[in-house]
Each structure stands twice: as C-alpha cells, then as structure tokens.
Amino acid sequence: MKELKCLFLGFGNAARAFLRILADSESDLACTYGVRITITGIATRRRGRRLFPAGVTPRALHEHFAATGEFLDSVPFHGDATEFVSRCPADVVFEMTPLNVTSGEPAVSHVRAALASGKHAISANKGPLIFGFRRTRELAMEAGRRFLYETTVMDGAPVFNLVERCLPGCKVLGFTGVLNSTTNYILDCMAQGAEFDQALRTAQECGFAEADASLDLEGWDSACKTAALMNVWMNAEVSPAEIRRDGISGIDARTVRELRSKGISLRLVCRASVQDGRPVGEVVLLEVPEYSEWASVKGTSSLLTIRTDLMGDITVTEHDPTIQQTGYGLYSDLLRLLREEAENGTGR
Amino acid sequence: MKELKCLFLGFGNAARAFLRILADSESDLACTYGVRITITGIATRRRGRRLFPAGVTPRALHEHFAATGEFLDSVPFHGDATEFVSRCPADVVFEMTPLNVTSGEPAVSHVRAALASGKHAISANKGPLIFGFRRTRELAMEAGRRFLYETTVMDGAPVFNLVERCLPGCKVLGFTGVLNSTTNYILDCMAQGAEFDQALRTAQECGFAEADASLDLEGWDSACKTAALMNVWMNAEVSPAEIRRDGISGIDARTVRELRSKGISLRLVCRASVQDGRPVGEVVLLEVPEYSEWASVKGTSSLLTIRTDLMGDITVTEHDPTIQQTGYGLYSDLLRLLREEAENGTGR
Numbered sequence: 001m002k003e004l005k006c007l008f009l010g011f012g013n014a015a016r017a018f019l020r021i022l023a024d025s026e027s028d029l030a031c032t033y034g035v036r037i038t039i040t041g042i043a044t045r046r047r048g049r050r051l052f053p054a055g056v057t058p059r060a061l062h063e064h065f066a067a068t069g070e071f072l073d074s075v076p077f078h079g080d081a082t083e084f085v086s087r088c089p090a091d092v093v094f095e096m097t098p099l100n101v102t103s104g105e106p107a108v109s110h111v112r113a114a115l116a117s118g119k120h121a122i123s124a125n126k127g128p129l130i131f132g133f134r135r136t137r138e139l140a141m142e143a144g145r146r147f148l149y150e151t152t153v154m155d156g157a158p159v160f161n162l163v164e165r166c167l168p169g170c171k172v173l174g175f176t177g178v179l180n181s182t183t184n185y186i187l188d189c190m191a192q193g194a195e196f197d198q199a200l201r202t203a204q205e206c207g208f209a210e211a212d213a214s215l216d217l218e219g220w221d222s223a224c225k226t227a228a229l230m231n232v233w234m235n236a237e238v239s240p241a242e243i244r245r246d247g248i249s250g251i252d253a254r255t256v257r258e259l260r261s262k263g264i265s266l267r268l269v270c271r272a273s274v275q276d277g278r279p280v281g282e283v284v285l286l287e288v289p290e291y292s293e294w295a296s297v298k299g300t301s302s303l304l305t306i307r308t309d310l311m312g313d314i315t316v317t318e319h320d321p322t323i324q325q326t327g328y329g330l331y332s333d334l335l336r337l338l339r340e341e342a343e344n345g346t347g348r
Numbered sequence: 349m350k351e352l353k354c355l356f357l358g359f360g361n362a363a364r365a366f367l368r369i370l371a372d373s374e375s376d377l378a379c380t381y382g383v384r385i386t387i388t389g390i391a392t393r394r395r396g397r398r399l400f401p402a403g404v405t406p407r408a409l410h411e412h413f414a415a416t417g418e419f420l421d422s423v424p425f426h427g428d429a430t431e432f433v434s435r436c437p438a439d440v441v442f443e444m445t446p447l448n449v450t451s452g453e454p455a456v457s458h459v460r461a462a463l464a465s466g467k468h469a470i471s472a473n474k475g476p477l478i479f480g481f482r483r484t485r486e487l488a489m490e491a492g493r494r495f496l497y498e499t500t501v502m503d504g505a506p507v508f509n510l511v512e513r514c515l516p517g518c519k520v521l522g523f524t525g526v527l528n529s530t531t532n533y534i535l536d537c538m539a540q541g542a543e544f545d546q547a548l549r550t551a552q553e554c555g556f557a558e559a560d561a562s563l564d565l566e567g568w569d570s571a572c573k574t575a576a577l578m579n580v581w582m583n584a585e586v587s588p589a590e591i592r593r594d595g596i597s598g599i600d601a602r603t604v605r606e607l608r609s610k611g612i613s614l615r616l617v618c619r620a621s622v623q624d625g626r627p628v629g630e631v632v633l634l635e636v637p638e639y640s641e642w643a644s645v646k647g648t649s650s651l652l653t654i655r656t657d658l659m660g661d662i663t664v665t666e667h668d669p670t671i672q673q674t675g676y677g678l679y680s681d682l683l684r685l686l687r688e689e690a691e692n693g694t695g696r
Binding site: 021025028156157158161162165166167168169170290291292293295296305310311312313314315316317318319320321322324325328331332335336339343344 | 369373376504505506509510513514515516517518638639640641643644653658659660661662663664665666667668669670672673676679680683684687691692
C-alpha cells in the first residue's frame with residue numbers, strides 16, 4: 001500500500017466536503033489504486049498552519065473535527081505560507097483558500113511553491129487561472145508535476161477535462177455560459193414580483209448569496225470565470241479587470257417584470273469569441289426567450305456552451321449542485337492524478 | 349514517422365466524413381503523434397472487399413474518390429468478411445456498416461475478428477454495444493487492444509468518454525435522453541399544424557428521416573441507444589427487444605396540436621434507472637412543458653442527462669450536428685488511441 005500525503009490550504013466548506021468524500025472512499029482508493037491517503041498539514045485563517053507529524057487519515061480527521069471542531073494530533077508550524085507549502089512533507093497540495101480577484105494571491109504563490117518543491121497542485125481557487133496562468137503551467141511542465149483545477153468553474157462538472165481529454169484535435173473557438181447563480185436567482189425573484197433589495201435578502205437567507213454579494217452582483221465572479229476559461233482554452237492572458245463587465249446592481253424591478261410579461265428573461269452571460277484573430281471576452285446582461293435553455297437555468301444550476309471547430313457546439317449543464325459537487329471536483333482531480341500515475345508509472 | 353494502417357468496413361456518409369477529416373489532418377497527425385495514416389482495405393456492399401497493397405493516404409483516397417467515384421490502386425480480396433478483417437494488414441479496424449437491430453451482425457463478428465487478430469476496433473455501429481457487449485469487451489482486454497465507440501450515441505459528442513474519463517469514481521445511476529431527431533422533427537411539425545404523413549414526408553425531404561423510417565418511428569433507434577448506454581454504464585446485458593418501447597407511428601395530429609395550445613410538447617424519451625437493484629430501461633412518449641430543456645431540443649440536436657451518485661445530474665447537449673460530427677466521433681477515438689500509445693508505450 002502506497003501512502004499519498006496531502007496538504008490542505010484552507011478548510012472551508014469545499015475542503016470539508018472534499019474531506020468527507022475522501023473519508024468515504026478509503027477502501028475504494030485502497031482497492032483500485034493501492035493508495036492510502038494521509039493528511040500531513042492544514043492551513044486555515046483561524047487556526048494557523050498545523051502539521052500532522054504522523055499523518056492523519058481522512059476518516060479520523062473528519063470524525064474528530066465533526067465531533068469537536070478541533071484537529072487531531074497536530075502541531076503548529078512556525079514559518080510563512082510559502083515555507084509551509086515547501087517544507088510540509090506532501091505529494092499533493094490542495095489550494096482551497098478564498099479567491100482574491102485583484103491579484104490571485106496567495107493562491108498563485110501557493111501553487112507555484114507546491115510545484116517548485118516537487119508536489120502536484122490541485123486548485124479550487126480561480127486565482128492561478130487568471131493571474132500568471134501560462135507561467136504556472138510552464139512551471140508544472142518543468143517540474144514534471146500536475147496542476148489541475150476542474151472545480152474552479154461549474155464545480156465538479158467536467159468542463160476543463162471534457163475539452164482536454166474528450167475533444168482531442170478540437171480547437172475552442174469561443175463559449176457562452178450562465179455561470180453565476182446569485183444573479184440568476186435574484187433576476188428570477190424580481191421577475192416574480194420582488195424588488196431588488198428584497199430579492200437580494202432572500203438570496204442571502206437561502207444561501208445563494210454571500211453577506212457581501214458585490215462580487216456576484218457587479219459581475220466580478222462571472223468575469224473571473226470568463227478569464228479562466230479564455231486563458232485555459234483560448235491561449236489568452238487576461239485578468240478579470242480586462243473583461244468588459246455588466247452587473248445587475250440597482251436594476252429596475254419594473255423593467256424585469258415588463259420583460260417577463262413579454263416572455264423574456266434576463267441572464268448575466270459570460271461569453272468569448274475570436275475577433276480579428278484575438279480572443280475577446282465579456283460579461284453581458286442579455287434578454288433571452290423564456291423557453292430558451294439559458295432561461296431554464298435556475299437555482300444553483302449553470303450551463304456552458306463550448307464552440308469548437310470540428311465538433312460544433314456542445315453544452316454542459318450542471319443541475320442543482322451543492323457543496324458536495326465542489327468537493328467532487330477536487331476528488332476527480334485527485335483520481336485523475338492517481339490513474340495517470342498507475343498508467344504511466346510517472347509522477348512521484 | 350510511424351505508419352498506422354487502417355481498415356474501413358463500410359464507406360457510407362459517416363466513413364466519408366471521417367475520411368475527409370483524416371485527409372485534412374495529415375500534417376497535424378504527423379507533427380503531434382509522428383504518425384502517417386494509410387488505408388489498407390475497404391469493404392463496401394457495392395464494390396466488395398478491396399485491398400490497397402501499397403496503402404493509400406487519406407488525402408489521395410478522398411481526392412480520387414471525390415473526382416471519380418472509384419478507389420485508387422485497389423485489388424479485390426477473395427474471401428469472406430471475417431477473413432478480410434483478420435488477414436488485411438491493419439492496426440485499426442473501423443466498423444462503419446449499417447446497424448442490424450435484431451442481431452448486431454455482421455458488426456459484432458467484424459469487431460471480434462479485429463480484436464482476435466491483434467487490431468484495435470473503433471465502431472460507429474451500435475451492434476457490438478447491444479449484442480454480446482460484455483464478451484467483446486473481455487476479448488479486447490485479453491487481446492490488449494482497444495474497443496472504442498464514441499460516435500454510436502450522439503455522434504461525436506463525448507458521452508462515453510465523459511463518463512469513463514471525466515467522472516472518475518462516479519457511478520451512473522440512470523439517464524434520460526432525447527436522442528432521436530426524426531421523431532423530434534415530426535412531432536414539432538405536427539404541433540405546427542401538419543398531419544402525420546405530411547410531417548413524415550417533409551422529414552424525409554429534409555434528410556431528417558430515411559426512406560424507411562420505421563426504425564425511428566417505432567422507437568427502435570431509441571431502444572438501441574437506451575440498451576447501448578445501459579450495457580456500457582450500468583453493467584446491463586439488454587438487447588433493444590427487451591426495452592419497453594413507445595413509438596409515434598399513427599399518432600393523432602389533433603392531440604399534438606391541443607397539447608401545444610396548452611404549452612406542452614411531446615418528446616420520445618430514452619431513460620433508465622435502477623429498480624430493485626437492477627437496471628431497467630424504456631422508451632416513452634412524454635408530455636413535457638414547452639419551456640423545458642427537453643422541448644428545446646430541435647432539428648438534429650439531442651440531449652442526454654446522466655444521473656450519478658457523487659456528481660449529481662449532468663446534461664450534455666449537442667447542437668445541430670451534421671455528418672461531420674459523426675466523422676469527428678471516429679476521429680476522436682483514433683486520437684485517443686494514438687495519445688494512449690504515446691503516453692504508455694503500450695499497444696502496437
């Protein structure tokens with residue numbers, strides 16, 4: 001049985017959902033890949049950087065934390081974040097800290113430190129896709145390590161893997177997506193009669209919107225996703241600030257209702273295409289027929305149409321995901337890594 | 349430069365679309381995989397079995413056939429179909445003959461002869477998925493050769509590859525799909541006022557339906573697709589005759605129009621789920637709201653929702669495919685094979 005040591009950066013909802021999947025999969029991983037997962041370190045804002053000198057199994061960590069809110073058998077690490085990533089004994093680093101939309105830090109530095117110290121990096125944070133992505137990808141190639149990020153857009157619904165692994169020989173010419181559930185939810189509430197403030201409050205109460213919802217309402221979240229998809233698929237080098245961006249803040253409820261009475265829904269749409277040989281992306285508030293597939297995206301669901309040269313247009317729709325699907329995205333990246341190692345004998 | 353020898357069984361529209369893609373990709377294949385494709389044999393109903401003793405490049409074959417309707421520098425093969433597959437020097441056999449819904453033959457024998465003689469098999473024919481699939485898959489394992497079939501359902505839209513390669517660790521619990529464009533087209537024509545016979549004639553004139561449309565109208569095509577997906581994903585062993593099956597033959601135009609006036613569309617739906625621990629599939633004519641994603645599937649488009657344990661429900665939609673997308677499905681299987689050989693050094 002091979003031990004695979006994992007380092008968690010961040011321990012929020014996504015990390016905990018991932019941990020729960022790991023805890024439930026211990027015997028599967030042993031049977032299928034001959035691997036025993038241990039967690040050797042966790043960094044959190046509240047608890048600081050902790051090492052598990054003996055390594056802790058996902059099940060033991062999950063059960064102890066669920067029961068006590070504390071980490072089992074851990075010791076503090078005295079050093080900064082980069083040292084923690086570099087020096088904690090680990091095979092794979094999971095970057096699960098919150099996104100900083102203006103610099104991508106500290107996630108970019110975390111991922112690069114992981115690769116530089118010979119570790120694979122799996123990121124749930126879009127930062128490394130929208131700031132310095134090309135360089136980070138090169139670093140992974142040079143280090144002979146994997147840099148994976150399936151869960152950054154549409155949770156675990158396989159969009160990056162679909163293009164990379166299932167559409168060989170295809171070129172992505174553009175995409176159109178409804179990728180932000182906060183704005184979707186608020187627009188639908190308003191169409192049914194709510195005022196903007198009331199719709200926002202409801203969204204917050206139902207867990208569709210964060211306390212500070214401005215990143216969603218002003219289109220930053222959509223711009224980040226647009227930039228990430230463009231950088232990975234269209235060889236762009238854009239940051240969210242370079243994406244032309246609509247938002248829905250202060251939108252007039254009467255207008256929304258009038259459109260609805262004419263059979264029209266509003267959707268905040270991420271899209272990109274090639275113009276004059278260059279990839280151009282934008283986030284636009286669009287009027288769409290209410291019987292269109294875009295209008296049918298409700299709640300936490302999202303949809304992405306990928307335009308390709310050889311295969312035409314393909315749409316992937318994710319239905320009513322919860323945090324479990326975000327956790328699955330991290331897990332699917334881990335399994336991809338394990339499968340590649342089993343097949344190629346490369347890697348660690 | 350490595351030569352990869354290909355044998356074509358069938359030379360209809362899908363085979364010709366695939367050939368055109370191969371002809372356009374010669375330099376890509378040389379640069380990316382160091383491979384030069386040659387075609388060493390073609391079997392067609394009209395021209396019999398032909399060998400190309402020197403091998404012919406896709407471009408030369410395509411250009412000569414487009415100009416003259418004849419094959420270049422070929423000689424007849426004197427022997428039966430199985431001998432042809434076994435003895436024609438080839439690395440990959442492409443099974444592209446028409447489907448036989450009652451036995452799957454001769455496609456099943458073709459694929460097995462290919463594997464038994466040490467060749468990879470890529471099938472556009474659903475036969476090998478719905479008759480003896482489990483045994484054929486075992487034969488491929490034993491031979492250390494690949495048996496791939498992405499284009500059999502939803503053309504080249506990656507559904508089989510999505511589940512196998514992008515949803516690791518997930519179990520498929522069921523699926524629901526709108527997968528037959530002939531019935532879709534006719535139902536929509538009738539909703540707009542046409543009688544059944546008139547709608548069928550229009551479908552035939554526009555190329556949505558074949559001269560003998562009974563396999564589509566009576567749900568056999570949908571039943572074949574349901575059986576194929578169940579056998580591959582749900583470890584079933586069902587043939588189309590075992591699938592409960594609705595059709596649309598003789599459906600009343602007035603009923604269709606009345607439903608439409610109430611905002612309801614009809615769709616012939618393929619679906620499967622696990623019941624009492626066993627996979628059960630059916631083809632059902634369903635009433636769906638006209639603003640649902642199912643009703644939004646028009647023309648040649650199709651849609652498939654895959655229900656999984658860890659990742660929930662994911663839908664893949666293919667928009668307005670032509671025969672080019674069927675050809676791409678075969679091409680994507682070929683590239684998968686080339687990539688795996690490049691990565692693993694296994695195979696030929």
